[in-house]
Amino acid sequence: MKHVLNEILLNMDLSGIRRFSEEANQVEGVIRLTIGEPMFDTPEPIKQTAIDALVANDTHYPFAQGLLSLRKAVCEFEKKTQDLDYSPDEVIITQGATGGLFTTINTICRPGDEVIILLPAFTIYKPIVEFADANPVLLDISEDGFQINEEKLRKVITSKTKAIIVNSPNNPSGISLSKQSNDILERIIKEHDLYVLCDDVYNQLIFEETDFLVRRKDIRKNIIYIQSFSKPYAMTGWRIGYVMADKEVATEIAKVQSYGTSGVPPFVQRAAITALSTDVSHMLKQYEINMVKVTRLLSERKIPHVKPQGAFYLLVDISSCNMDSWTFARKLLSETKVAVIPGEVFGAATDRYVRTSLATDIKISLPAFERIADFIDKYGQKVEEHA
Template structure:
């Protein structure tokens, strides 16, 4: 038998995804309503599916350029430009989703022992990648600051080995949006210390406030230190396509593309024209559906007496469940087994006393899940 001594010692200490664990538990429970995954129930736009069919018919099944075809990188560059982000096609890499973009970026930046600041609660992927690269995560707890970033608190977790900070706005799991104060706090520290700012912007098209700003647009003076990560998965309901991209200044991008090349070589050739078509598809109807569901969830959770910071983006709610007399893991396990509704405990995001509820499910499933949650809470 192979011993864990012969594997990556840092990776061996990490558990598998808690989100997937609770989703699996829900799958094993007949009739359970799953409010677990960030998986849009919408189908990929028909124009995108038609485009990939044309690419296959045209024989686009061979190796494409490592970083992406000109037919994809050009439209991505133009798309970012319309959002106030000035990146040439040569500064872009088409990736296997945001996951690979983040992996390639962090592996390219980190030496063993380097530190990465992650505001928490946070998506567990960041810690996993950093640990796998033999780095260390320094968590910046934001729960006592309305899930915003305080400059003084940020400075307190930055050390001599800090190499980068990862920011996610709109945030997963809270749905909160970083305001100007948070973005400026990150910029001030990054400029002074010289660390990289990795912007996981995958929910930027799913925002419900006009006050939203992207870090790279607000602080172009930090362009050389900034890496922007984006994805087709969430706004265009293309989670299964595994297509994303990253943008970085030439010197940084040149190092990241080495990792990208050795991790996956390239994304499939036949999906790239379709991804370019997606950039022309209107996501507003889906966004408005999520906004409507957000309002419903906020109202219903308020009626249940669960405190909640109103999410301003993405499609998650992160209510405070600390007053229910049990930990979030026990609560979510009981919800599955006793109520037939699955949520994700806050411990999966480094934040006990909360749970994440995803509202990117069909209206009927969301209503049923909320009714089951309310009925369960009434028994406590």
């Protein structure tokens, strides 16, 4: 063949989450604890707004940066919930957080730039950085209680470091960065004048109060805040989110967005305005109830795990079983018909865990967690809970 495709793709595989989920889908009667989306449907008022907008023919090309009315609503929402001061021209409406991350990374990175990714991490960061011909620098923080160790972070910073990606509460650990971790980040970001991408898509799904880096006014010009409607409003299939950044950066992100996607459908944006004023507290409450029930069960069964502070995932420690996380997940699937995500997909050090989901019907998932506990009892040796 004469034409050669982009060679960056040669070393890029489908995400491990996708690969394992496809394996699990082949098993009849499987209970999926693999899912990274709410078990709820999108609330009715949000859907109705989209229907009304369609009927009113709100189906024409949108302004690529996003409807002004939505960008205004986002600014008001973020002022009220996070005390952030941004103007509508500092907001870009994106195709979910995924679109926001893709557009942002392609805006800020030049070939050879380095982007620090704290592990464990959501699986899309590394390939997106690679797509931009930049270099992902992976820093595992799981051995430090999922918090920042200043010395280790300083060691990976070079003259090529352009940005750090932080995700708090984190997928897959559910752990939020502490004030102390954010103090370290703030210091280093200021000192080296780095961008920090705050992927805070779970910041409404928290079980305890926490510190957020995005609120730090002193590094406002360094912060690029990534948000999504997917998780809090059960809108994963609508593909809408937003990015907020200092005007100078936001203008360039909007430019990339205009060439990359031409914006988000206007009727979807109208629905998002309704979402921002929709009460979703019952969903958040349910994730917390699920978390309490599952952690209680695992503690009673003396199965070590990481107790999440937010999001809707829970890492089960499988190190007592002396199996890598793919072997564990495949064996668990074939013997018990319970599907979990191998921790290795989030970084090598999380191979000692599997990720489970709390965003499932608890009546179905609790018996599945019992099966996981039985499986660990069968193959592992009991160790003390460590988190």
